[in-house]
Amino acid sequence: MNSTVTNEVLVFKTNIRYKKDVSKIMPLLESDNRVMEWNVDQMDVDNVLRIASDELHPTEVITMIQTAGYFCEELPD
Amino acid sequence: MRIRDEAKEKLIREKALEMIAKQGFEGLSMQKLAKAAGVSPATIYIYFKDRDDLILQLCKEEGTKMIEATFDGFDPEMHFEEGLSIQWKNRCRYWIENPMSGQFLEQVKHSPPYEAFFGQDKVFPRLMGHFMANAAARKEVIPLPAEVYWSVAFAPLYQLIKFHLAGKGLGNRGPFLLDESKLEMALALVLKALKP
Numbered sequence: 482m483n484s485t486v487t488n489e490v491l492v493f494k495t496n497i498r499y500k501k502d503v504s505k506i507m508p509l510l511e512s513d514n515r516v517m518e519w520n521v522d523q524m525d526v527d528n529v530l531r532i533a534s535d536e537l538h539p540t541e542v543i544t545m546i547q548t549a550g551y552f553c554e555e556l557p558d
Numbered sequence: 559m560r561i562r563d564e565a566k567e568k569l570i571r572e573k574a575l576e577m578i579a580k581q582g583f584e585g586l587s588m589q590k591l592a593k594a595a596g597v598s599p600a601t602i603y604i605y606f607k608d609r610d611d612l613i614l615q616l617c618k619e620e621g622t623k624m625i626e627a628t629f630d631g632f633d634p635e636m637h638f639e640e641g642l643s644i645q646w647k648n649r650c651r652y653w654i655e656n657p658m659s660g661q662f663l664e665q666v667k668h669s670p671p672y673e674a675f676f677g678q679d680k681v682f683p684r685l686m687g688h689f690m691a692n693a694a695a696r697k698e699v700i701p702l703p704a705e706v707y708w709s710v711a712f713a714p715l716y717q718l719i720k721f722h723l724a725g726k727g728l729g730n731r732g733p734f735l736l737d738e739s740k741l742e743m744a745l746a747l748v749l750k751a752l753k754p
Contacts, residue, residue, distance in 0.1 A: 487562055492600035522608035525588045531603045556600040 488517050488533040491542060495528045496552040497521045506530075506549050513537070513545075529556070567605045570595045575616055579661035583613065583669065610671070617672045620659050625682050627652035634688035638698035639749055641689050646715050646745050650736070653719045660719075700754050710751055714744050 497503055503521050510519045510532070518533040530553065532542060539555045546553035573594040577586045588609060592599040606612040632644050653660040666672040676682070690707075693699040702710070718736050721727050727734035 487604075490600075490604045492603045520607055522588070522603075522610075524609040527588065527599065529588065529599070529603055529608070531607060556598065556603075558598055558600045558604075 489535050491532045491534060491537065491539055492556045492558075493530040493532075493539075493542060493546070494552075494554045494556050495521070495530045495546060497528050497530060497546075498523065502551065506546060506551065509545050509549060527556075562605070566595075566597060566601065570597065570602055570605060570612075571616065571619070574612055575620070575662050576658055578613070578616070578665055579658050582665050586613070613666075614671045614674070616662070617666055617669075617675045620662055621672065621675045621679065623656075623659065624652060624663060625679065629681065629685055632685065632689075634685050634692065636689070638689075638693035638696075638752075641693070642711065642749065642752075643745060646741065649712070649715060650719060650741060653716075654722060654736070657723055660723075697754055699752050702752075707752070711748060714748055715741075718744060 497506060500523075503523070506521075510516050515534050515536040516532055517535075520531055522529040522531065530542075530546065543553045543555065570591065574586060574591055577591060577594065586609065588599050588602055592602055595602075602612070606615065628645060628648050630648050632641060632648070634641070636644070663672075690699070694701060699707075718740065721734045722736035725733055
């Protein structure tokens with residue numbers, strides 16, 4: 482089977498629902514150089530926050546997002 | 559680091575295609591998709607950035623497959639009659655062999671992600687544009703507005719395919735099978751209508 486290697490992907494269920502919510506967490510994620518790539522799925526009910534990072538631990542993300550005032554729970558693989 | 563499991567990715571694509579084919583975009587939620595594919599929602603996000611990304615990738619994949627199938631063995635220099643005949647056979651084979659893909663394309667054809675894909679595709683307009691320009695210059699086809707041309711040239715084919723996929727014809731006439739002789743019969747009438 483063909484396979485390629487990518488960054489670790491961390492996935493969280495959140496209530497980061499609207500653009501204004503995304504812009505609130507943006508500076509936190511953008512300023513962390515361990516975050517290779519991130520986005521929030523605003524089209525799905527779970528408002529999934531997806532972060533590509535090999536160094537970040539899920540609990541650090543949860544703390545970061547909760548500090549900004551949002552719900553954040555890791556979705557298990 | 560993470561190893562991508564391509565079998566898993568393929569399964570996710572197949573299930574998402576099926577959900578959209580049957581229920582449109584509204585029918586696709588990542589939770590439902592995860593359940594259908596037997597993976598966790600988190601797994602889907604390993605392969606796709608978000609729901610839009612998944613939809614766009616499916617549009618690209620299915621659109622490309624359809625275009626490749628349509629132009630298999632086709633040459634835009636062909637005489638109009640031969641070119642249209644090849645296209646009928648190609649389209650017919652593609653839709654009958656890939657009913658789920660066909661249903662998916664029907665659902666998405668007027669959507670922004672599909673139009674974005676189709677808008678940047680170069681193959682279809684180049685081959686079709688060239689073919690139609692040749693046919694017009696050689697007076698092998700009567701001049702018509704594009705929509706009128708398409709409706710005469712292809713809509714009969716797609717209606718016959720629909721009858722075939724449903725497995726039955728009009729009313730209570732029993733089973734319907736689109737075989738080569740029926741295809742040729744309809745194609746002959748279409749050519750008769752389009753030739754000067």
